[in-house]
Amino acid sequence: MTTRRQFLSTLASSAGVLATSPAFTHAAQAAAPAVRAGTLPRNASETTGRHYRPRHRFGLGGVPLAGAFKPTPNADAQGALAAAWAGGVRYFDTSPWYGIGRSERRMGQFLSEQKRDEYILSTKVGRLLKAGNPPDSKVWPEPPPFHRVYDYTADGVRRSIEDSLQRLGVERIDMVFIHDLSPDNRDMGERWTEYFDIALKGAMPELIRMREEGLIKAWGLGVNAIEPALRILKESDPDIFLSATQYTLVRHEDSLNRLQPACAERGVSIVVGSPLNVGFLAGVERIDYLGTITDDLRNRRARLDAIARRHGIDLRTAALQFASAPQTVSAVLVGARTARQIQEDIASMQVKIPADFWAELKKEKLIAEHAPVPA
Numbered sequence: 001m002t003t004r005r006q007f008l009s010t011l012a013s014s015a016g017v018l019a020t021s022p023a024f025t026h027a028a029q030a031a032a033p034a035v036r037a038g039t040l041p042r043n044a045s046e047t048t049g050r051h052y053r054p055r056h057r058f059g060l061g062g063v064p065l066a067g068a069f070k071p072t073p074n075a076d077a078q079g080a081l082a083a084a085w086a087g088g089v090r091y092f093d094t095s096p097w098y099g100i101g102r103s104e105r106r107m108g109q110f111l112s113e114q115k116r117d118e119y120i121l122s123t124k125v126g127r128l129l130k131a132g133n134p135p136d137s138k139v140w141p142e143p144p145p146f147h148r149v150y151d152y153t154a155d156g157v158r159r160s161i162e163d164s165l166q167r168l169g170v171e172r173i174d175m176v177f178i179h180d181l182s183p184d185n186r187d188m189g190e191r192w193t194e195y196f197d198i199a200l201k202g203a204m205p206e207l208i209r210m211r212e213e214g215l216i217k218a219w220g221l222g223v224n225a226i227e228p229a230l231r232i233l234k235e236s237d238p239d240i241f242l243s244a245t246q247y248t249l250v251r252h253e254d255s256l257n258r259l260q261p262a263c264a265e266r267g268v269s270i271v272v273g274s275p276l277n278v279g280f281l282a283g284v285e286r287i288d289y290l291g292t293i294t295d296d297l298r299n300r301r302a303r304l305d306a307i308a309r310r311h312g313i314d315l316r317t318a319a320l321q322f323a324s325a326p327q328t329v330s331a332v333l334v335g336a337r338t339a340r341q342i343q344e345d346i347a348s349m350q351v352k353i354p355a356d357f358w359a360e361l362k363k364e365k366l367i368a369e370h371a372p373v374p375a
């Protein structure tokens with residue numbers, strides 16, 4: 001096992017390189033749920049047989065608490081983190097990009113006070129933060145004074161992790177995801193393959209070295225599209241993917257039919273991000289960051305919501321449990337802005353959903369016939 005000191009000595013210098021829809025307002029008006037600590041789902045072991053997987057199947061994602069789409073006061077963010085912890089959440093995911101440093105700083109404020117062995121932490125690499133004018137971004141309305149420089153080189157990865165450790169105030173990171181190396185990244189578009197080629201020679205072998213050195217337990221991609229993950233399975237040796245927006249009640253066929261079988265074949269597992277399609281399945285008028293809510297999506301959400309209500313559950317609960325059902329899924333990350341939201345989301349994972357509900361979704365062709373559903 002490489003020590004932190006050795007890690008620092010091997011660190012190469014950084015080279016160049018909404019409104020709520022009426023159908024859902026009942027959730028906001030109801031009393032905050034009682035949360036039973038210690039009853040969140042866990043994996044039986046920390047390995048798929050071939051690769052590391054986190055023990056904790058439910059985690060808190062660091063996007064909303066960094067002020068995505070609208071400012072989140074730090075008191076709310078700290079409240080969300082404390083409520084997550086009190087409710088038994090022990091997996092936390094963040095990124096230098098979330099709030100352009102703010103998510104890592106806020107998570108670190110809370111997590112650096114906890115015993116490091118008691119929780120799992122993932123962050124991302126691929127963007128280095130530099131002092132200067134922040135990018136003009138619809139996702140981060142009040143950014144701190146940093147801009148980002150894409151860097152998927154080996155040096156860039158070491159530098160990025162070192163920066164993250166400092167912002168987080170912790171000694172190690174368990175899982176590292178190469179962030180947004182994907183055609184849906186608007187900074188890249190079709191040019192994502194050029195960045196991919198840099199990562200293939202730089203970031204990926206470096207992360208494999210860091211795994212061998214014991215500095216990290218696992219690495220993979222953190223992306224919102226299927227193609228980059230399929231490609232890296234053929235060309236490198238990842239352990240786990242953070243696949244966001246791709247496995248939800250309203251979008252799952254591609255993941256189910258292409259990504260999950262390819263992962264299963266290699267013993268690679270998936271952390272599902274954005275199980276609510278970034279709020280859409282919790283009733284928010286937003287989908288997948290800057291996506292468009294089509295009539296078809298709105299219609300399917302309304303039908304899903306009506307069936308859920310008839311079975312006495314709410315749609316957010318169904319969405320969170322649905323995302324967690326496949327065997328290839330190691331964990332589900334939900335984003336929460338407040339203590340109240342994460343308490344409700346924890347409670348959602350503790351509800352028993354009647355089998356008839358899932359059967360009706362299949363009969364109505366709202367979910368794929370072969371989609372795994374919670375037992």
Ligand SMILES: NC(=O)c1ccc[n+]([C@@H]2O[C@H](COP(=O)([O-])OP(=O)(O)OC[C@H]3O[C@@H](n4cnc5c(N)ncnc54)[C@H](OP(=O)(O)O)[C@@H]3O)[C@@H](O)[C@H]2O)c1
Nearest residue numbers: 061062063064222244273274275276277278279282334335
């Ligand atoms: N490329 C990547 O690596 C990648 C991409 C996406 C996500 N992720 C990870 O996955 C995590 C989860 O995804 P996400 O944050 O994008 O989206 P999400 O979990 O699908 O949705 C989060 C949003 O849903 C709403 N929400 C959550 N709980 C609620 C509740 N109980 N009641 C009402 N509304 C509720 C909130 O909307 P409001 O904000 O409007 O209150 C919240 O911001 C991220 O935070 C991140 O850690 C990674």
